[in-house]
Amino acid sequence: MTDGMPDFGNLDTFPKLLRENVRVRADKPANREKDYGIWLSWTWAQVADEIRALACGMADIGVQRGDKVAICGDNRPHLYWSMTAAQTLGAVPVPVYQDSVSEEMRYIYDHAEIKFAIVENQEQVDKLLEIKDTLPHLKHIIYHFPRGMRHYDQPFLDLMADVQDRGRAFDADNPGFHETAVDQATGSDIAIMLYTSGTTGRPKGVMLSFDNLIITGRNGAIRENLTEDEGMLAYLPMAWIGDNIFSVAQSYVTGFCVSCPESSETVLEDIREIGPTYFFAPPRIYESLLTTVMIRIEDAAKIKQRLFHYFMGVARRVGMDILDDKEVAFADRFRYWLGNILIYAPLKNVLGLSKVRVGYTAGEAIGPDIFTFYRSLGLNLKQMYASTEASVFITIHPDGDVRPETSGTPAIDVEVKVADDGEVMFRSPGVFQAYFKNEEATRETKTEDGWVHTGDAGYLDSDGHLHIIDRSKDVGKLNDGTMFAPKFIENKLKFFPHIKEAVTFGDNRGYVAAFINIDLESVGNWAERRNMAYMGYTDLAGQDAVYDLISDCVAQVNRDLATDEKLHGSQIHRFLILHKELDADDGELTRTRKVRRAPIAEKYADLINALYSDADHCPIEAEVTFEDGRTDIINADLKIREAARITSARAEAAE
Numbered sequence: 001m002t003d004g005m006p007d008f009g010n011l012d013t014f015p016k017l018l019r020e021n022v023r024v025r026a027d028k029p030a031n032r033e034k035d036y037g038i039w040l041s042w043t044w045a046q047v048a049d050e051i052r053a054l055a056c057g058m059a060d061i062g063v064q065r066g067d068k069v070a071i072c073g074d075n076r077p078h079l080y081w082s083m084t085a086a087q088t089l090g091a092v093p094v095p096v097y098q099d100s101v102s103e104e105m106r107y108i109y110d111h112a113e114i115k116f117a118i119v120e121n122q123e124q125v126d127k128l129l130e131i132k133d134t135l136p137h138l139k140h141i142i143y144h145f146p147r148g149m150r151h152y153d154q155p156f157l158d159l160m161a162d163v164q165d166r167g168r169a170f171d172a173d174n175p176g177f178h179e180t181a182v183d184q185a186t187g188s189d190i191a192i193m194l195y196t197s198g199t200t201g202r203p204k205g206v207m208l209s210f211d212n213l214i215i216t217g218r219n220g221a222i223r224e225n226l227t228e229d230e231g232m233l234a235y236l237p238m239a240w241i242g243d244n245i246f247s248v249a250q251s252y253v254t255g256f257c258v259s260c261p262e263s264s265e266t267v268l269e270d271i272r273e274i275g276p277t278y279f280f281a282p283p284r285i286y287e288s289l290l291t292t293v294m295i296r297i298e299d300a301a302k303i304k305q306r307l308f309h310y311f312m313g314v315a316r317r318v319g320m321d322i323l324d325d326k327e328v329a330f331a332d333r334f335r336y337w338l339g340n341i342l343i344y345a346p347l348k349n350v351l352g353l354s355k356v357r358v359g360y361t362a363g364e365a366i367g368p369d370i371f372t373f374y375r376s377l378g379l380n381l382k383q384m385y386a387s388t389e390a391s392v393f394i395t396i397h398p399d400g401d402v403r404p405e406t407s408g409t410p411a412i413d414v415e416v417k418v419a420d421d422g423e424v425m426f427r428s429p430g431v432f433q434a435y436f437k438n439e440e441a442t443r444e445t446k447t448e449d450g451w452v453h454t455g456d457a458g459y460l461d462s463d464g465h466l467h468i469i470d471r472s473k474d475v476g477k478l479n480d481g482t483m484f485a486p487k488f489i490e491n492k493l494k495f496f497p498h499i500k501e502a503v504t505f506g507d508n509r510g511y512v513a514a515f516i517n518i519d520l521e522s523v524g525n526w527a528e529r530r531n532m533a534y535m536g537y538t539d540l541a542g543q544d545a546v547y548d549l550i551s552d553c554v555a556q557v558n559r560d561l562a563t564d565e566k567l568h569g570s571q572i573h574r575f576l577i578l579h580k581e582l583d584a585d586d587g588e589l590t591r592t593r594k595v596r597r598a599p600i601a602e603k604y605a606d607l608i609n610a611l612y613s614d615a616d617h618c619p620i621e622a623e624v625t626f627e628d629g630r631t632d633i634i635n636a637d638l639k640i641r642e643a644a645r646i647t648s649a650r651a652e653a654a655e
Contacts (some may be wrong), residue, residue, distance in 0.1 A: 002014055003340065012187030013210045015051075015088045017252040019182065022048045025228060026257050031077040034262035034270055042077060043639035047519035050078075052178055054160070055085035058116070059177070059505025061140055061158070061544030065090030068112045068137075068193065072105075073120025074094040075234045075260045078144045078160060080248065080365050082118040087191060087210075088181050091564040093507045094193045094205075095239035097591040098124065099584070104591075106131045112205055113137045118160070122148035124156070127194065158561065187211040190388075193436055194241055194388055205436030206241075209210050214603060216391040216430035217249030219412035223396070224358045228255035236266045239594060241388040242362065268292075271352030283366040283491075284593055286381075288353055290370060293527045294612075303502075311339035312376070321342075324400050337574070344377045346545045347648070353379055360396075362386040367491040368404040370511035371415055383623045385466055389445065390414075391430030406465035416466060417451075423472050424458045425451045453575055474597065476507025482569030489570065492560060492594075496553040497522045501582050503595055504572070505608055513611035515604070516550055517581050523549070538636055541577045555644040564647035572643045574611050579620060579636035586623070607638065612632075616640050 010567035011017050013370040021030070021131035026045040033040050042050070064545060071093050073079050083093040096105060097232065100118070104128060105403045108114075113135050119125055125143050132138060143149060144160045171178060182220050191210040195203040209415035220226075251258045256278070262269040268289075271279075279447035296310050305475035318332045328336075348354045361371070385407035408417045414428040427450045434442045446452050457475045458468040471474055471487045471640045478484055484506040493502040494512070501517035520537050523546060527534060534540040558571040582588040587599050601608060603622070 005394065012214065013182075013185045013189070014084050014191065014214075014248070014252050015182040015185065015196045016050055018044075018051065018084060020254050021252065023641065024612075029254075029257040030226065032257060032259040032274075034260070034266070034273075035079050037262070039259075039273075047077075047081065050080045050164070051084050051088065052171065053083060053164040053167040055088040055167065055181070056092075056178060057163035057165070058085055058142075058629060059181075060114075060166045060170040061163065063089050063116055064093050067091040068094050068531075070096050070109060070112070070114045070117040070119075071236075071238060072117065072124050073101075073144065074264065075238060075243075075247075076120060076144065077116065077260055079120065079238060080234075080258070082142075082160075083192070083248070086118075087185070088178070088190065090181070090185055090189065092190050092193050092207075093235075095244075096195075097237050097239045099231055099586055100127075100591065102131050103129055104133055107202065109135050109203075111202075112193060112195075116140045116142070117143045117324070119144070120151075121145040125149065127154065129154075130618040133601045135211050161625060172578075180297070185190075189213065190433065192244060194239060194244070196388055197594055202334070202587050204438055204441055207433045207436055208241075208388075208391055208430075208435055210502065212391045212430050212432065213244065213249045214253065214391075215244050215413070216393055217253045217427070219429075220245065220393050220396075220484045221250050221254050223412055224278075226250060226254045226278065226358075227254065228232045230254065230256035231274055231276045232256060232258050233257050233261060233267075233271055233274050234276050235270075235589070236280070236282070242280055242386065245392045246278070246360075252293045262564070267564075268352060269525055272343055272349070273352075275352065277354040277355050277357045279353065279356045281359075281361060281492075282592070283361055283370065286361060286370055286374060287494055287497075291519055291522045293347065293351075295522055296495040298529065300524065301361050308343055308498065311335075311343045314339050315344065315374065315376035318370065319378065320598070321403070323375055323378055323380065324402065340378065346486075348377055348457065356380065358382070361393075362382050367495045369492070369495040371404045375404075381511070385424075385468060387454060390426060390428060390430045391432070393430065394428070401463075401465075403465060406461070406467050408462045408466065412470070416460065418459055420527060421468075422457045422473075424456045424466065424468065424529075426454065427451045452630075472550070474507075478506055478512070478569060479508065479510050480569060483566050485567065486568050486597075487556065487560070488567070489514075492547070493553065494555045496556075498526065498549055499553055501589075501595070503582075503597070503600055505601075505611070506570060509612060512552070512570050514572050514575040515600075515607070516554075516575055516577045518550065518577060536636060537581060541579060542636065542639065544639075547577065547639060550575070551641055551643065555646075559646050560641060571645045574640055574642055576611065576618070576638045576640045579638060580622065610640060 011020055013547055027043050029041045030044040031042045045311055054213045069091050071082055072077055077644055082232045086093045092399055096108055140156050142158050142160050142163055175474055187210045190207050191208050191213055195205055236243045247258045259274050261267045284453050314335045318328050321328050322336055359379055359381040377647045385395040393411035394414055395408040416426050418424055429628045431452055455472050456468055457472040458466055460466055472485045474486055476484045486504040489504045490502040493499050498519055500519040503515040505513055506512035518541050554572050561571045562568050584591050607618055617639050618638055619634050623631050623633055
């Protein structure tokens with residue numbers, strides 16, 4: 001053992017690391033889960049017993065080495081245990097996004113050749129029963145929660161607790177089976193298969209080995225000095241690589257406890273109760289938290305509003321320097337100290353971030369303004385550049401050198417380079433093995449000497465910090481040659497609490513135009529304080545006052561762009577507010593809430609054409625999909641607004 005971490009010599013799989021954690025910290029908590037308002041806890045020894053019973057039970061029903069086992073549901077200890085149980089037998093867990101619609105689920109189950117499925121509840125069982133006849137490989141379904149399942153009598157359905165009972169009997173009848181299975185696996189074996197988000201096409205199955213995950217998790221833990229005393233809340237989808245590193249790999253490597261929330265609706269409350277020390281959230285979570293803060297401030301008394309804005313001004317000026325232990329004048333330190341008592345500490349406490357020692361964000365580029373907001377509060381938030389094909393870590397901000405405009409420097413054992421065409425490439429121990437049943441895509445993405453094409457455009461500065469501009473395929477030029485970086489502009493728009501999502505256009509066009517999604521909670525609160533009547537999202541989004549509100553946000557973005565030497569010409573000229581929220585169920589976003597540009601451009605071609613015409617409105621008829629699979633048609637007549645633009649100093653000088 002070194003600094004709480006084991007000697008990894010032969011601890012090259014998660015089942016072996018589990019056994020080591022039982023040896024070292026048997027009575028320490030490994031998992032927690034909130035159930036009906038009460039936190040339940042399992043020690044490492046108890047977790048090992050649960051996994052052993054489940055693995056033996058799965059062996060009894062026919063799970064064999066190499067079989068693909070789907071895992072689907074909200075973050076639950078039992079589902080995490082299912083992954084390790086499958087790995088014990090040499091099977092490959094394939095986590096599936098729990099909110100996937102039937103067609104998305106059918107594609108993954110069929111493509112991955114899923115033979116066994118372990119799901120959370122009746123909802124997930126019903127989804128599978130709906131498509132089971134189209135899944136020739138699927139043999140057996142195990143469910144965790146029995147509620148609502150009383151009259152389900154299909155012979156291929158089993159309650160997880162019953163499978164574990166069978167496993168205990170199997171274990172007694174086959175002494176030595178479990179230990180042999182654990183010892184048989186090696187670090188080079190495939191540990192998990194995760195599907196990409198599918199922004200540009202069908203999702204690809206990324207095969208990752210135990211070595212990929214364990215070495216990457218260990219290196220990340222070393223860099224951040226993680227110990228068994230960290231607290232982590234697992235609330236992000238189990239089908240996402242970040243959750244498998246932070247909630248699984250690093251927990252097994254360091255021995256810290258992972259907690260699961262009661263539900264998606266109670267995450268913020270559960271974060272406050274747990275008080276995590278190690279925290280990850282994609283930009284959309286930080287954006288949502290900021291929106292909540294700004295709504296509360298707008299509802300506060302005038303004196304509280306003035307105090308908030310004054311001390312946030314202090315924080316923006318000196319907060320990050322204080323966090324990085326840089327020299328700051330005594331008067332400013334005193335003002336910040338006072339602001340911490342009155343504003344910053346209470347605010348972090350409300351958000352559940354008071355104990356956070358290390359905070360990460362990745363997935364999409366976070367707006368520099370949002371990033372600065374949190375760090376100015378004293379939150380040690382770092383930007384990461386990550387991918388499924390890297391087992392997460394590519395670059396990360398080093399302590400004492402956190403720069404909002406960059407994605408940090410290469411992580412431990414990671415090499416980064418920028419190709420001649422500006423594409424970012426990397427090589428690391430985390431590099432994926434291959435795409436499942438897709439040799440062509442594997443060859444296109446990974447070179448023979450292990451370098452991976454990211455598809456992102458960027459550059460390394462003189463200090464080794466990586467700057468990501470945008471997806472290579474998305475970076476374009478306006479007709480006058482001005483660089484067009486859509487994601488950069490969209491992130492600036494999404495800094496405003498009133499804007500939930502944005503999609504910009506401009507490549508090979510005369511100017512930049514934008515679709516805007518308002519944030520219903522934020523704008524709804526704003527409207528109610530002004531006694532504005534509205535009936536749902538579509539009605540609110542079409543009101544003139546709301547357009548005025550969003551116009552102010554767009555104008556501020558244009559003012560910021562006007563100061564950028566490369567992007568001052570890409571200010572937004574025209575925009576509209578969409579009649580509906582962009583939705584993964586409608587194919588407009590991925591399950592990780594990334595914009596799917598091509599489908600949006602095809603679906604809303606008439607709206608895009610209207611933005612590049614003299615029209616001041618455009619009728620639209622669109623199909624929407626509800627959570628239960630039903631569809632409906634929305635009709636609207638969308639207004640188009642001209643945006644206020646700023647002539648840059650450079651342009652004025654040229655004139």
